[in-house]
Amino acid sequence: MLEFLQASWGVLLASVFSVVDKNRPVTDIWRQLNTTIGGRLATSNPWPQPCFSSINGRPTHNDSSQCGTVCQNYFNQHIARSDVFAGYSATNFDMCMSNGDQCHLDFMNPSNPLAFSPPADCRQGSIPSYYIDVQGKDDVIAAFDFARKSGVPLVIKNTGHDFKGRSSGPGSLALWMHSMKYIHHAPEFVADGCPTSDAHNAVTFGAGQQFEEIFQHLDKLGLQMVGGSDQSVGAAGGWAQGGGHSSLTPTYGLGADRTLQYKVVTPDGVARIANACQNEDLFWALRGGGGGTFGVVLEATMMVSEVESYRVANINWPPTTPNLKQVLEIFLDNATNFALQGWGGYVTITTGNIILMTPRLNLKEAEEAMHALIELTTQLGGVSTVTEVPTFLSWFDNYVRGMAGAQALVGLPIAMASRLVPQKNHATSEGRAELLEALSSAFGLSVFSQIHFTSPYGFTGSDGSDTSVNPVWRTSLYQVIVVNSWLFDSTLEQRKEAYAQTTKSINYLRDITPDSGAYHNEADIHEPNYGHSFYNTNYVRLLEIKNKYDPDHILDCWQCVGWQGPSRPRYSCYI
Template sequence: MKGLLNLALVGLALASSGSDSSCRCRPHQSCWPVEQEWIALNRSVQGNLQATQPVAAPCHEGNKKACAAITQEWTNSTWRATQPGAVQWENWEARPELNESCVLETRQTTCGQGRISLYSVLAKSASHIQDAVRFAKRFNLRLAVRNSGHDFVGRSTAPDSLQIFTYWLKNIQFSDDFKPAGTPKSEGPAVTIGAGINLMELYAAVGQKGRTVVAGTSHTVGAAGGYIQGGGHSLMGPWKGMAADNVLEFKVVTANGTLVTANSHQNPDLFWALRGGGGGTFGVVVSATLRTFDEAPITMVNLNVSTVAKNPGFWGAMADFHAAIPSLNDAGASGYYFITPNMPFKKMEVSRLSILLFFPNQTNVAKIDKLVAPLQSKLNATAGLITEYASIPFPSIHSLLSGLLIRGNMDPTGKNVILGSRLFSRELLVSHNGPGKLVNAWKKLKFNPGDTITGNIVAGGAVAKNAESVDNAINPAWRKAATHMYFARYWAPNATLAQQQEVIRNMTEVDMLVLKDVEGYKMGAYPNEANAYEPNFQNEFWGSNYPRLYGIKQKWDPNGLFIARKGVGSEDWDDAGLCRIKRK
């Protein structure tokens, strides 16, 4: 408790005469909880409250032993997920506008708190979350809801805040015949997971039961957190729909500290919003119940295309590939692809396209080879291109995931990164000039050696068909999409504020405008993998669903206790979520 006392005393020492009711209470104000109140909160959450410091602080403090351990784990996503003083990407730990950062790579500056919460409740139960929410409401504190910290948009951290850390909610329960609360109707086999269950843990559990679920391909993404609440794309999407399409029920703590059930029969508006409306916005999810499906075999195709850099035929081949996506998708294919315009290779530079296609519940390899053959033939006819092809059957989806896509126990992370993303429609790719128009837009963007454009064939099929049978908050553009593409921009750990702002400006005002122009702004972006500085996030992330989402937000959280960057209702607050900027 020493750390708790020290932070409380700092707050008292800096106390001002009062607080602005339009802003969150800050440590230098008299409204800030005093020592005894923090102690009481700690007691109520059974000793699971801790004062939080940035994870690299020991290195700045000269603790060599601790720093050596931190250095070894710095880029390990699994380790970062367990640390309340870290998230997966360094830039969301820092507060550059106040020159506050605490990173491993630069130790010549003072270690600042940045956006890392001052306190964290390491929630082990719903009651811990309820106590934390009531405490934050009582003292008008900034709340930050954090799962694994796998967050490209900065929703998991907030300055001068109290963190609710859901990572340790690790319960898993299977049901052969799940009936949502309030109805006798069975929804069939399902799994209920605590908010802290990550994808690696989820796949292992369902695999042991001979089941599978719709989820992503990462070790440390928290399945019930921002992943599903943001929509949740998946390689199983064309087969079974979005992750948000396959949620049956949530248990969630709302802004008044009440634990409620949200499904299609109880609190259906909240249930609608939580399936795609964004994480950390409508409440704190304690658990989610997901449909499970019979395990199935799956066939993977790996098609690699390479040529010397600056071969004019490379981008034409990219257009040919995108033109083939709709027919592949119609045949049940999902997949990921990676375009590297300029990749150092030995003593030369090459341009490369690497494609992974997946055919769930399909075992006829010869049929799949025949399906891909026209594309391969077209690529082979392009001067200077070399193609490599393999089709590999897997006995189960679990064997593909554990043996190839998410093998091991970590993802590399720990950089300063922002993303730009765009959904591109099937209509575009089946049009005569559409694939070329798409590729020409990407060709205009600048890519440094090794930079990659990532494509996700995770829509179409059931994602499109579910527009007729599933009503949830995901951007309607998903139902029209053929591919979701994104790219990354980075800056160095010692980049100045001006240098960081230039990267952000170029992403927002140059690169993204080029991509938006491809379809005249009619599509959108995936909120979990998008530009963290998107000025028109309401329409880009949620399209025509935004007004309904905003209304539900005002009903369930009228005082804006749950504010997440670029989330529903965040336009009413400053970027840090500390002060209102729009009066009601």
């Protein structure tokens, strides 16, 4: 196995690009695909390539001007990175982790010449060899036909905000959905084929539309939508199809709960409309069963509501281990009430911050709910407040700018794991004490960690049975994520150690929540019993739907529904 993983890149590509008709040159099938889609097939190169003077072992001239631009936007620039096809938020999935092939800068100092000066070599890594800048359904249909005939693996990519590596793969063809950008508001939207009495205030948007663009557009109309906390994430892709958790979820439910319709091309090459009145099984699967699995979504329609004001708790403390234990103890004692009061947001352990928001309480009630946390953190030397903001967008803008909480970083390798923590673990003082110790131990083994207080535990609008979201989300108060990383000049052993440390960290929570699971978009790539952990009782039905619409398993991705295992060449770069 080791010899296979360390094989030359040319040999690997040759094996991936094998075709049904072995007498036909590979170049011919690519040329035919290019003609079919109007000459828009593009080769992809690593984003930092202009900084290097050697590319895939061949000498070349670097471009200092372009290199400077890449360096300025390389680390933690969410939009800039998402606008580049070869840009991935977690850079371990554009490299080949198993053999070290990569084209990376030093994220600690992108201008550091040690990363790109000779003898450094820019390697393709796991970045797809070709991509189609998708303009409509015909591009997707052509790609499915090509993948079926050639055997070339097909991946779906939008913004690259994927922590499982599903949007990359060595020797693959990618469908880049990023250009599918449009937004239409329909005050009385009726899903195709549904009764006119079933109308909703909704917004329809293309697959490439990102949260920041949608939030800004809706705010001008006096509207808001349940959405994520990263401005660069595409709203119709893995976020929504994986469930769609948000700081608004405790009040309004998950993104999947509020999705009314999808336009999708399934792997059999058919463009379909999926909603509650047609292709209902596919609609159910797309609402929680995971992206990159059942088809290529071109468009989504989701419910919106009128803007409203929010009470925002911004709690801060000096991030030491003793301080954290005191803060967590109060947080755990109040977590169930917080969920029922509509509080949603993020606890960032690494920076010593809690940012929670609710539309349900008035300012006085919100101050009373947060009194114990504010009193403690003030005594510890932090500055903590409860304020009011007029709209969701006003909170979101402050969060993105780091004025109220802190986003997770992009542009570095991220070995991540997650765990959904049920409410029942908080029901007794003994349970909370056990949880406090497990969380403290987990956080002590990670370089970055957060509690996402974004579950629908306090949401009463749906029991979730009309979605395929893991039912554990409905009985959990929050999810925990833990992250470890490595530097640009890492060894294989250091990369293995980062993942091992992450797995060890999350095991503290797995041990005390044996019946729970994990959020598959932000989970350990080595998640044990992933079918149950990610999908629970829904897995059997999801697999049936997968086999119905994709009997040839053209869409196959790591630990997705119907995954055929790690032995395929496209997975050779995973550790």
